Amino acid sequence: MRTFSVPERLGGFGALVALAATAWPAVTAGTWSLPCPLRTLTGIPCPACGLTTAAIAIVRGDLAGAFHANPLIFGLAAVTAATGPLVVLRAAGALKPPRPWSSPRRRQAGWIAGLLATASWLFQLHRLHTGPQL
Amino acid sequence: MTYPPSHSPYPTPGAYAPAVPSYASWIQRVGAYLVDALCVLPFSLLAAVLGQDTDLATGLVTYNAMFYVFTLIGVVVFGYNRWFQAGKTGQSWGRKALGLKLVGTGTGQPIGAGKAFLRDLAHVIDGIICYIGYLFPLWDAKRQTLADKIVNTVVTR
Numbered sequence: 001m002r003t004f005s006v007p008e009r010l011g012g013f014g015a016l017v018a019l020a021a022t023a024w025p026a027v028t029a030g031t032w033s034l035p036c037p038l039r040t041l042t043g044i045p046c047p048a049c050g051l052t053t054a055a056i057a058i059v060r061g062d063l064a065g066a067f068h069a070n071p072l073i074f075g076l077a078a079v080t081a082a083t084g085p086l087v088v089l090r091a092a093g094a095l096k097p098p099r100p101w102s103s104p105r106r107r108q109a110g111w112i113a114g115l116l117a118t119a120s121w122l123f124q125l126h127r128l129h130t131g132p133q134l
Numbered sequence: 135m136t137y138p139p140s141h142s143p144y145p146t147p148g149a150y151a152p153a154v155p156s157y158a159s160w161i162q163r164v165g166a167y168l169v170d171a172l173c174v175l176p177f178s179l180l181a182a183v184l185g186q187d188t189d190l191a192t193g194l195v196t197y198n199a200m201f202y203v204f205t206l207i208g209v210v211v212f213g214y215n216r217w218f219q220a221g222k223t224g225q226s227w228g229r230k231a232l233g234l235k236l237v238g239t240g241t242g243q244p245i246g247a248g249k250a251f252l253r254d255l256a257h258v259i260d261g262i263i264c265y266i267g268y269l270f271p272l273w274d275a276k277r278q279t280l281a282d283k284i285v286n287t288v289v290t291r
Contacts, residue, residue, distance in 0.1 A: 006273045009160065013272055037262045048264035 004087075007089035011083020014076045021055035044130050047120040048072075072120050078096070143255030146284035155242065158234045158289040160269070166289075170216055177208035216254060221247035229289070239276070239286045251286055256281035 004012065038046045050070035057065035058073050066073050101109065114132040158166075185201025188194070220226040224235040224244040236253075238245050245253070259280045260267025267280035276288050 004159075009272045013160070013269070036264050038264060041262070046264045048266055051264075133198075 001058055002097060005100075007079055008087060008098065010076070011080045011086070014080030014083070017055050017076065018059055018080060021052075021059045024052075025056055039128075045121075047123040047124065049124040049128070068119040070120065071123065072116065075116070155290045156286070158232075158271075158291045159277065160173040160271040162232050162234060162291065163271060163277075163289055164229035164235050166226065166232045169231050170212070172228050173227055174208045174212050175213060177204045177211065182209065213251075217251040218247045221245055221250035233291055235290050236287055237290060239288050245268075245285070245287055249287075253281050253285045255285060256284045259284065 036046060036049055038044060039049060048070070051073060054066045054069035054071075054073035057063075057069060058077055086095070088099055181201050181204035185204055186197060187196045189196050189244075216226045219230055220236055222227065222244055224237050226236075229235060236245065237243055238252070257267075257279070260270075270279050271277040271289075276282075278288060282288060
């Protein structure tokens with residue numbers, strides 16, 4: 001088996017998240033979700049805050065609820081949805097196998113991820129009323 | 135990372151072929167950790183079942199000696215497995231089952247019990263940022279968590 005590329009790995013992780021988000025409410029019945037260590041200790045949310053809630057909302061089809069909890073979930077959902085066909089097409093030979101990104105492209109992706117995390121953090125600080133009201 | 139040779143008309147099979155050493159994937163590492171956790175689970179269950187009572191007067195949970203005994207046994211088993219044995223050989227029971235090895239980045243050798251303990255301690259950093267540190271092997275070039283980066287380790291297969 002070939003080594004999967006980073007987007008494919010993220011897509012695989014997204015599929016696991018979707019499975020867990022479908023199964024989780026069935027076993028817990030309540031609204032309990034993973035406690036955030038940073039928020040528990042300091043009261044400050046982190047950029048990933050609300051992702052458990054958002055994942056459960058999105059698999060239920062509650063898109064507004066998912067957006068309200070953490071819009072980043074739509075990015076993960078898009079990567080996850082694209083990964084299945086991508087892996088199949090690559091396995092069938094219809095698409096070329098993935099190639100490692102060049103160093104500048106990696107750096108660019110790092111910057112984009114950093115900016116997204118910052119934007120998400122501002123969103124969470126605003127949502128949970130711990131920062132300046134935007 | 136190896137790129138396919140530019141003169142080849144076809145993509146080289148395994149263009150993403152892992153360079154030496156080959157790092158363990160995220161899911162393999164999750165699997166190894168789950169096996170390690172399963173080894174301790176019986177003691178946690180015994181501590182929870184035999185070690186807890188309910189105070190009839192207040193309704194609060196109380197802990198008896200069995201709780202501390204089984205919790206301690208669990209910690210000892212966990213420590214032997216993940217710090218002593220994994221530090222000495224690079225393999226906890228979980229990593230052995232999955233064929234993985236924890237080694238120093240530069241040396242390629244097992245890291246010793248002390249450093250293996252520090253590495254598990256450093257996992258706090260992975261957890262405190264909403265567990266994102268545990269996801270780093272999904273995209274990191276050396277498939278390292280933040281704890282791996284702090285103590286200079288990699289998990290190979």
